[in-house]
Amino acid sequence: MSDESIQREPGGKPAIAVEGLAKRYGDFEAVRGLDFEVSAGEVVGFLGPNGAGKTTTMRMLTGFIPATDGEARIAGHDIFAEATEARRAVGYLPEAPPLYPEMTPASYVDFVARLKDVARSERKTAVERALTRCGLLSVRHREIRQLSKGFRQRIGLAQAIVHEPKVLVLDEPTVGLDPIQIREIRALIADLAATGGQTVLLSTHILAEVEAICQRVILINRGRKVLDRPIAELTSDGTSIEEVFTRVMTRDETSLGSEAGESR
Amino acid sequence: MTHTLTIASRELRSLFVSPVAYVVLTLWSVIAGTFFLASLIGFQERLIQLQQYQMLQQIELMNLNDELIEPFIGSMWVILLFLLPAVTMGLVSSEKANGTDELLLTSPISIWDIVLGKFLAGAGFVTVMTLIVSFFPAILFVYGEPEVGKTLSGLACLLLVSVTYVAVGVFASSVTRSQLIAFVLTLVLLVMLGMMLPFIVDITMAGSGLGRDSAIAEAVRWMSTGSHVDRMLQGLVDTADLAYFAISSAAFLLLSKTVIESTRWR
Numbered sequence: 030m031s032d033e034s035i036q037r038e039p040g041g042k043p044a045i046a047v048e049g050l051a052k053r054y055g056d057f058e059a060v061r062g063l064d065f066e067v068s069a070g071e072v073v074g075f076l077g078p079n080g081a082g083k084t085t086t087m088r089m090l091t092g093f094i095p096a097t098d099g100e101a102r103i104a105g106h107d108i109f110a111e112a113t114e115a116r117r118a119v120g121y122l123p124e125a126p127p128l129y130p131e132m133t134p135a136s137y138v139d140f141v142a143r144l145k146d147v148a149r150s151e152r153k154t155a156v157e158r159a160l161t162r163c164g165l166l167s168v169r170h171r172e173i174r175q176l177s178k179g180f181r182q183r184i185g186l187a188q189a190i191v192h193e194p195k196v197l198v199l200d201e202p203t204v205g206l207d208p209i210q211i212r213e214i215r216a217l218i219a220d221l222a223a224t225g226g227q228t229v230l231l232s233t234h235i236l237a238e239v240e241a242i243c244q245r246v247i248l249i250n251r252g253r254k255v256l257d258r259p260i261a262e263l264t265s266d267g268t269s270i271e272e273v274f275t276r277v278m279t280r281d282e283t284s285l286g287s288e289a290g291e292s293r
Numbered sequence: 294m295t296h297t298l299t300i301a302s303r304e305l306r307s308l309f310v311s312p313v314a315y316v317v318l319t320l321w322s323v324i325a326g327t328f329f330l331a332s333l334i335g336f337q338e339r340l341i342q343l344q345q346y347q348m349l350q351q352i353e354l355m356n357l358n359d360e361l362i363e364p365f366i367g368s369m370w371v372i373l374l375f376l377l378p379a380v381t382m383g384l385v386s387s388e389k390a391n392g393t394d395e396l397l398l399t400s401p402i403s404i405w406d407i408v409l410g411k412f413l414a415g416a417g418f419v420t421v422m423t424l425i426v427s428f429f430p431a432i433l434f435v436y437g438e439p440e441v442g443k444t445l446s447g448l449a450c451l452l453l454v455s456v457t458y459v460a461v462g463v464f465a466s467s468v469t470r471s472q473l474i475a476f477v478l479t480l481v482l483l484v485m486l487g488m489m490l491p492f493i494v495d496i497t498m499a500g501s502g503l504g505r506d507s508a509i510a511e512a513v514r515w516m517s518t519g520s521h522v523d524r525m526l527q528g529l530v531d532t533a534d535l536a537y538f539a540i541s542s543a544a545f546l547l548l549s550k551t552v553i554e555s556t557r558w559r
Contacts, residue, residue, distance in 0.1 A: 093398050116401040119399070125392040127391065127394075144402055
């Protein structure tokens with residue numbers, strides 16, 4: 030790994046800083062006043078039931094959709110005021126990998142490298158490195174449409190890392206993969222954080238995944254944060270991570286229920 | 294600018310490997326060939342007729358430009374109205390359907406890069422279509438002596454119209470994620486712009502009492518491509534007509550940019 034890829038934020042600034050982030054769709058509040066920070070080099074699991082606002086939050090962080098309210102900084106760049114810099118600093122794998130089925134992995138990753146402003150002199154190496162890391166060398170000249178879901182997910186990951194972003198935002202990177210592919214993708218993500226010093230925010234439903242690769246977990250429910258703790262702390266008393274989550278979720282749902290009851 | 298070209302070249306490569314491009318180019322070539330042959334046979338028959346009646350004066354007046362090339366390019370323009378929507382329908386809509394809009398909109402590029410990239414790719418494609426058409430008048434230069442200037446202005450006119458229509462297509466393609474809807478919308482817009490506007494204006498203006506020569510009627514007639522095309526096909530290259538093509542392209546591209554930007558805010 031080259032030295033520049035291990036750059037951390039100077040002065041210990043958080044790689045991701047989110048303050049009061051909110052998104053409303055008409056009357057529906059998808060995300061309400063979310064606050065959290067992720068420091069450089071950290072791997073954080075972003076958990077929550079379906080519809081909790083994980084994807085919406087990630088889409089706001091990556092600049093795909095604008096936030097209704099609140100602030101967010103990626104590697105110190107405000108996602109609104111310095112949108113271009115913030116986008117350059119982030120690698121994003123959406124829920125469905127954004128692929129052109131008629132392209133080959135090699136040409137596709139090269140296309141993304143151009144979009145992400147990888148310098149012309151470094152582009153070839155960057156593409157090569159991304160393809161190698163994601164295990165795509167054997168299929169690099171095949172059409173994407175002919176490739177399996179596992180390969181497509183890896184191509185999605187390759188496009189997210191090709192410009193060596195400081196921050197990786199991965200929306201359910203292992204969904205729909207078989208157990209072996211899941212293990213490979215997890216190993217790859219862990220490796221990226223360990224050797225590339227990249228900060229990773231990944232969403233998932235799978236608790237085991239969080240335990241396997243994340244140092245910290247942020248649990249959200251109905252657009253609000255309900256838990257933000259290091260994994261080690263959560264399971265230190267011997268309880269399984271599953272129990273912890275069930276407890277937190279039940280408590281949250283009950284309190285929401287009683288709130289609703291009072292207001293009626 | 295580099296981003297615009299990046300998007301344009303990717304799109305162009307994808308266009309040329311898409312089945313729809315092959316269908317369009319094949320149909321376009323076959324239709325062009327058929328029309329050209331028909332025009333050629335018509336020209337010859339008229340010539341023979343005139344010779345039989347010994348109408349030497351009319352034979353003098355007959356020329357390849359007015360009676361063969363101009364009507365030929367004119368009919369290709371009409372075919373274009375119906376074929377071009379198939380080329381442009383996927384330009385932006387397929388990005389939404391593929392989910393690749395999420396890649397483009399989270400990249401450090403501007404929406405203009407996307408809009409202009411798509412427009413350039415479409416313009417590249419219609420350049421190929423125009424080259425196919427120009428092959429046929431080129432044959433005439435081997436056997437006859439058509440006017441170079443007039444022929445070139447006719448072909449330039451076809452290219453300009455096509456490029457303007459690509460801008461319309463980019464717009465229609467950016468309002469929806471469905472290629473079918475984009476196709477129908479482009480077709481409707483092109484038929485309106487290309488052929489229907491003058492008729493609609495005549496009918497409504499006559500009924501509204503404003504008269505056919507009112508300012509609105511003139512304005513709407515100006516918006517129609519028909520009159521501008523006719524003049525250019527006759528070899529009259531007027532800056533007013535060139536401005537028409539530039540303004541309409543710019544207007545539709547601006548609309549596309551606005552649409553893409555606003556869908557993000559929903």
